[in-house]
Amino acid sequence: MYLGVDEAGKGPVLGPMVAAAVLAAPAALPPDIDDSKRLAPARREAIDATLRDAARVAVGVAFVEPAEIDRPDTDMNTLTVRGQARAVRNALATDLAAELDEPIRVVADAGDTSEPRFARRLSEFVRESGDGTVATDLPAVDVSASHGADEADPVVGAASVVAKVARDARMASIDDDYPAYDGLGSGYPSDPATRSFLRAYVADHGAVPDCARRSWATCDDVLAAAEQSGLDEF
CATH class of the missing domain: 1.10.10.460 (Ribonuclease hii. Domain 2)
Incomplete structure (x- = not known):
């Protein structure tokens, strides 16, 4: 059992970017998990519901809103790693994560041209609390990152599905506001x-x-x- 993390909505001009983390064993996942972009919307929603209902799967989601994206003191690489870190922290706060031996393995879809740099930054940001201090109440993590992990790794693929479904739901809600x-x-x-x-x-x-x-x-x-x-x- 390990934790996969990915994000959806990095490039749109409307709505938030959404990061998701899924903690699971690959055998506990639906058999047709794939990168969310290669699945039909109805299948993504069905997979998302299955993951959230599963007893041995934990899910964490984090939203990066337009106001944060527009801040002049940041950039998309940093926002991506911070969003993923928030999602990881939410997944680590679950009862399922508390059962695991430390360190907990984290596999991320790299949001940077440098895979090692993204992994290092994600590991650092997971330890940051909201006020910038180091969180001491989280389990230790062992982070790796690679490009295309959402296609190659089933748990990261599951995270990509959760992130995409969450963003689509938020976009539908925003649409209703206009x-x-x-x-x-x-x-x-x-x-x-x-x-x-x-x-x-x-x-x-x-x-x-x-x-x-x-x-x-x-x-x-x-x-x-x-x-x-x-x-x-x-």
Whole structure:
């Protein structure tokens, strides 16, 4: 039994990035676990429900909201490792984790070009408490990280599914917050529905919505286009 960790939603212009950690033995997982991007939505949701209902599986989830993503004193590599660390801490706080001998093995999908650097930072950030001090009430961890772990490792694949399902659920909730519009789409900059929503919202309000990552170039483009349109009309 070990812990796998991954994230979903690093690139969208709308909504949070979500990290998830799953503590399980590979034999306890559904047989068709895979990287979430290679599974149909209905199958992801079924796997997520199975994992959360299983007695010998523990799940931890953490959200990195747009306001944190937009902070000027951080970057996506750091946000990714911090999000994963929060998810790991949540999984480590479960009764199942308390049963295990230390150190607990953690396998991460590397969110950095350097796999060893990502593993080192994740190990360090897992030990950080919310106020920046070192947490002393958590079990020791032995962290490794690799690119493509969500495809190669079933427990990391399970974490990728949980993260994707959690992000999709949050996006559906955010969509409900904007009933005057025709939907947010996937939240990715390449999605025409997402860009259409941003253009319509900016046209109505003169600013991007709170669910948007204001620091993304997509938001700058939409705001600049709206400003130019106003100048042309003037």
